[in-house]
Amino acid sequence: MELELRHLRVLCAIADAGSVGRAASELGYSQPAMSTQLRRIERYFSKPLFERNISGVELTPYGAGVLAQARDVLARADAIGHRPAESVARARRPLRLAATNSPVLSGMVVRLRSRLPDLALTVSSVYPSSEIVQLLEDGEVDAAIAADYPGLELWHSAAVAHRGIVTEPSFVALSANHRLKHCLEAGLADLADDAWFVTPDDGAGWPGVFYAACESAGFTPATVHEFLGDQMQLQNMIAEGLGVSIVQATLRPVPGVLIKPLTGTPLWCRYVLAWRRESLADEIADTLVSSATAAYRALIAQSPHLRRWASRTWSVAGPQGVIRSDRDVRQHRGPATDEDTSGR
Numbered sequence: 001m002e003l004e005l006r007h008l009r010v011l012c013a014i015a016d017a018g019s020v021g022r023a024a025s026e027l028g029y030s031q032p033a034m035s036t037q038l039r040r041i042e043r044y045f046s047k048p049l050f051e052r053n054i055s056g057v058e059l060t061p062y063g064a065g066v067l068a069q070a071r072d073v074l075a076r077a078d079a080i081g082h083r084p085a086e087s088v089a090r091a092r093r094p095l096r097l098a099a100t101n102s103p104v105l106s107g108m109v110v111r112l113r114s115r116l117p118d119l120a121l122t123v124s125s126v127y128p129s130s131e132i133v134q135l136l137e138d139g140e141v142d143a144a145i146a147a148d149y150p151g152l153e154l155w156h157s158a159a160v161a162h163r164g165i166v167t168e169p170s171f172v173a174l175s176a177n178h179r180l181k182h183c184l185e186a187g188l189a190d191l192a193d194d195a196w197f198v199t200p201d202d203g204a205g206w207p208g209v210f211y212a213a214c215e216s217a218g219f220t221p222a223t224v225h226e227f228l229g230d231q232m233q234l235q236n237m238i239a240e241g242l243g244v245s246i247v248q249a250t251l252r253p254v255p256g257v258l259i260k261p262l263t264g265t266p267l268w269c270r271y272v273l274a275w276r277r278e279s280l281a282d283e284i285a286d287t288l289v290s291s292a293t294a295a296y297r298a299l300i301a302q303s304p305h306l307r308r309w310a311s312r313t314w315s316v317a318g319p320q321g322v323i324r325s326d327r328d329v330r331q332h333r334g335p336a337t338d339e340d341t342s343g344r
Contacts, residue, residue: 005077007041008070011049014038015067016297018307019056055311058304071298072114079115094120095284098132098144100202102271103250104165105145107295108288115287127228129154130203136160136276143275143288150268152205161285162274165292168249170267171305173234174258175241184312187263192219195243197227197234210246213266249306250299261309271296 013023014034024034042049049063059067099105109123126132129146133156136144145165148154156162172186180186192214198207198221214221225243227234232254238245239256246267253259273292275285300306 015301096141098141108292111291128203142279149205165271167270188217195223197245
């Protein structure tokens with residue numbers, strides 16, 4: 001067989017879904033047909049790309065390398081005939097992008113440079129999402145990745161548009177020697193006596209939502225270390241048993257650290273792509289959003305703890321390899337894109 005783009009899309013779908021069956025449902029195939037297709041693809045490469053297990057499939061080291069190349073090829077193919085060359089040529093200065101502490105940033109920038117190689121870009125790190133909105137309102141930046149929380153959505157004027165990238169559950173990072181190390185999930189109340197590493201006020205609702213969740217669980221954290229710094233440093237301290245921390249669901253743990261879902265998923269975070277309407281052509285805004293969404297799909301593929309949680313929570317995979325519709329988001333608040341572009 002000759003390798004075709006449709007074969008690469010099959011590989012990406014299986015990796016994102018973490019299951020041949022869920023990928024088949026997403027692409028509209030039967031599971032036997034999808035399994036047959038995967039066998040043909042693996043015969044082409046002469047090596048297994050996935051390891052099969054009870055919960056689904058996981059990429060082999062060789063498969064991870066193939067998948068990275070497949071995503072790059074598909075991104076370039078999707079950009080053919082759609083590159084807004086005229087819009088890029090009209091740009092008089094680099095696109096100014098600000099971003100809070102988001103796992104999506106690096107993958108989005110890589111894809112953006114691949115799809116729009118002529119677009120100059122500058123990136124600024126801005127932690128408070130409230131400050132990011134103000135920078136957009138003042139015209140200091142053109143686009144940004146910000147964060148908010150269900151029920152505390154960011155407000156902005158009509159001069160700014162936004163689209164949700166993902167709403168994901170917040171997990172907790174524990175030492176590999178923690179007393180809950182063998183539990184599938186960790187209850188907030190079970191962590192009442194632990195020291196916590198908590199990032200400072202982001203102007204959008206954090207850490208208020210954390211303390212509210214603790215209060216609902218019947219306790220107030222006794223020891224809190226305010227920490228805003230290098231993720232590696234934070235994980236090293238957690239590995240040493242110095243405390244626990246709420247973390248992003250796609251965080252890759254270092255040796256000595258476990259990432260676990262919270263029982264009842266009491267905490268959620270939404271990442272938002274926002275931009276000044278007058279600063280960005282529609283084509284570039286669409287490319288930003290699609291690049292951010294693709295970056296999050298790649299993060300899911302690299303996060304077995306998130307996929308395991310999703311497989312226990314939902315039976316059918318959707319666009320992010322987790323759920324299947326906006327209705328599911330409203331009912332269960334699972335990771336999925338949000339197409340809202342209205343001012344708030």
